[in-house]
C-alpha cells in the first residue's frame with residue numbers, strides 16, 4: 604500500500620512535501636487537485652474542510668499540515684536521507700527553522716498573493732505593508748543566519764530546507780530579495796540546484812501563467 608498525496612504541483616506547501624518525497628525516492632500515489640476533477644476535489648474537501656493542501660492519506664490514517672506530513676513520512680517511510688535529525692537537540696533547531704520559513708516567509712508571501720486576487724474593495728493595503736515589512740526582516744535575519752552555512756541547520760539537507768526551497772522561491776517573486784543579501788541569494792540558488800526541489804519546480808512550470816502577480820522570466 605502506498606501513501607496517497609492530495610496535492611497540486613504549483614503549490615509551495617505541496618512542493619515542500621514533494622521535495623521530501625523525492626529526497627528519499629518514496630513511492631506514493633499522486634492525487635492531483637485539479638479544478639476540472641470535481642470528484643477528487645469533493646473527496647479532498649470532505650476529508651479536510653479547512654481546504655488547505657497537501658494532505659496525506661495512508662490507509663486509515665490521514666495527516667494534515669506539510670511539516671507533519673514530512674514528520675510522518677520520516678517515521679513510517681524512512682529513507683536514506685534523514686530530514687529530521689535523530690539527535691533530538693539537533694532536531695529542535697531544524698523544527699525552529701522550519702517554523703521560521705513557514706511563519707515569517709511563506710505566511711507573509713501568501714498574504715500578498717491572496718490580497719492580489721481579491722476584489723478591489725476587499726483589499727488590505729495595511730496588511731500587505733505589514734507582510735512586506737515582515738519579509739524584509741525575515742530576509743535580513745536569514746542573510747546573517749546563512750553566512751558560512753550550506754543548509755539552514757547543520758551540515759545536511761533537512762526539513763527546514765524542504766520548507767526554504769519553495770517559500771524563498773515564491774517569496775522572491777512576490778517581494779524581491781535585496782541583491783545585497785548575497786547569502787540568501789546563494790542559498791536560494793543552492794536550493795534550486797538540489798535535484799529533489801528542482802524536480803518539484805519543473806513539475807510546477809506549466810502553471811506559471813497562473814501566478815497572480817505575474818511570474819518573472821527566470822528560475
Ligand SMILES: N[C@@H](CCC(=O)N[C@@H](CS)C(=O)NCC(=O)O)C(=O)O
Nearest residue numbers: 614615616654655656657668669670
Ligand atoms: N498550514 C498549511 C498551509 C497549506 C497551504 O496554505 N496550502 C495552500 C497551497 S500552497 C492552499 O491550500 N491554498 C488553497 C487556498 O488558500 O484556498 C500547511 O502547512 O500545509
